[in-house]
Amino acid sequence: MKTKRILSAVLAVIMIMTVMTACGEAKPEYAYDDEAPSLCEAYADYFNIGAAINSWDLTDETTDRFKLINKHFNTFVMENETKPDQIHPKEDTYNFDATDKFVEFGEKYGKTLRGHTLVWHSQVPNWFFEDNGEQASADLLVERMKEHITTVVSRYKGKIDTWDVCNEVLDDSYGLRLSNWLKIIKDYDGDGDRYDFIEIAFRTAHEADPDARLIINDYSLESSTDKAITMYNMVKKMLEEGVPVDGVGLQMHVGIDMDVEKARENMKILARLKEINPDFVLEVTELDMSCYGWGNNDLNIDFKSIEKEFNAKYVELFNMLMDLSEEGVLDSVVFWGFNDGNTWLNGFPVEGRTNYPFLIDADLKFKSAFWKVIDLPEKR
Numbered sequence: 001m002k003t004k005r006i007l008s009a010v011l012a013v014i015m016i017m018t019v020m021t022a023c024g025e026a027k028p029e030y031a032y033d034d035e036a037p038s039l040c041e042a043y044a045d046y047f048n049i050g051a052a053i054n055s056w057d058l059t060d061e062t063t064d065r066f067k068l069i070n071k072h073f074n075t076f077v078m079e080n081e082t083k084p085d086q087i088h089p090k091e092d093t094y095n096f097d098a099t100d101k102f103v104e105f106g107e108k109y110g111k112t113l114r115g116h117t118l119v120w121h122s123q124v125p126n127w128f129f130e131d132n133g134e135q136a137s138a139d140l141l142v143e144r145m146k147e148h149i150t151t152v153v154s155r156y157k158g159k160i161d162t163w164d165v166c167n168e169v170l171d172d173s174y175g176l177r178l179s180n181w182l183k184i185i186k187d188y189d190g191d192g193d194r195y196d197f198i199e200i201a202f203r204t205a206h207e208a209d210p211d212a213r214l215i216i217n218d219y220s221l222e223s224s225t226d227k228a229i230t231m232y233n234m235v236k237k238m239l240e241e242g243v244p245v246d247g248v249g250l251q252m253h254v255g256i257d258m259d260v261e262k263a264r265e266n267m268k269i270l271a272r273l274k275e276i277n278p279d280f281v282l283e284v285t286e287l288d289m290s291c292y293g294w295g296n297n298d299l300n301i302d303f304k305s306i307e308k309e310f311n312a313k314y315v316e317l318f319n320m321l322m323d324l325s326e327e328g329v330l331d332s333v334v335f336w337g338f339n340d341g342n343t344w345l346n347g348f349p350v351e352g353r354t355n356y357p358f359l360i361d362a363d364l365k366f367k368s369a370f371w372k373v374i375d376l377p378e379k380r
């Protein structure tokens with residue numbers, strides 16, 4: 001009888017322990033759950049983790065979206081609202097509302113803020129390049145560019161920490177993109193290169209906020225070694241001439257088939273700019289991972305069927321990024337969005353197609369990739 005009682009007591013203890021362990025292991029389902037671990041806290045020893053957001057993410061601090069972004073990210077950038085077409089639609093009209101609110105949020109919660117972007121060939125209104133129906137002169141365009149940069153950067157001096165001063169100035173044949181900026185400003189100082197609009201943009205931004213980090217941002221730098229070398233050569237020349245470029249931003253719109261080792265090599269090429277400026281940095285500025293490989297134009301995909309591959313690629317990528325952080329060349333990784341429900345990849349490059357590029361799904365639930373990625377720093 002006594003043995004029976006002892007046995008049932010032991011069994012009860014085992015059952016309680018099993019239930020407790022199971023509870024301990026139960027992972028929160030929703031990314032805004034108070035009990036969930038924070039992605040940016042997990043990576044605090046390696047790099048800031050950021051997200052591109054829109055003003056609707058900030059309108060109400062009680063929403064799940066707000067709780068989610070505030071919890072998991074310590075760096076933010078506006079996906080569209082700081083671009084010239086939105087912030088400066090007409091020569092005499094600035095629209096600061098959205099970026100002002102963004103900055104208020106950043107100050108209130110102590111976030112690092114990025115400004116995207118000052119000079120770009122896209123999302124820039126035509127008035128910059130026109131003068132009474134004719135093409136604007138180089139002098140007029142330079143004057144307008146300086147006015148735009150000075151106004152925007154000074155307004156957020158000491159508040160927006162980092163600017164993507166120039167975005168996508170290289171083209172896909174690895175020369176300078178033939179944008180209106182380049183076409184009109186050309187070799188403005190007559191020194192034989194045509195980096196002038198870039199140089200003027202960086203110098204002007206630096207004058208407006210000498211403490212801001214100034215980045216030159218582009219895509220495919222991780223996948224095209226030719227493009228990485230072109231960027232390296234251009235920035236090297238500018239640094240040698242004293243142009244205040246603080247770092248290269250790699251957008252990293254990658255695919256599930258990305259070559260992580262090639263990305264590492266290309267980033268190491270760019271990191272050699274530290275030989276000229278020891279404080280030179282690399283940032284990942286627009287990370288998302290398409291579930292469709294390069295050139296795959298299928299209309300849909302069963303995410304479950306590629307989930308393991310997707311998770312493995314994210315793990316490989318984040319391990320590589322942590323290596324670069326340990327080597328002192330990378331201190332910021334920003335996602336271009338934060339949940340699968342809101343991404344430019346839904347509908348691009350294939351219209352009507354849904355994509356699943358992030359660690360959090362469209363219902364704001366954690367995907368299995370989140371748990372793989374958040375565990376990595378501790379395992380090192």
Ligand code: 9MR
Binds near residue numbers: 079123167251286344
């Ligand atoms: O995500 C942005 C999308 O909402 C806009 O429609 C698009 C317009 O060009 O720009 C997208 O953001 C781009 C970023 O500003 C620069 N790098 C590529 C991004 C994705 O296209």
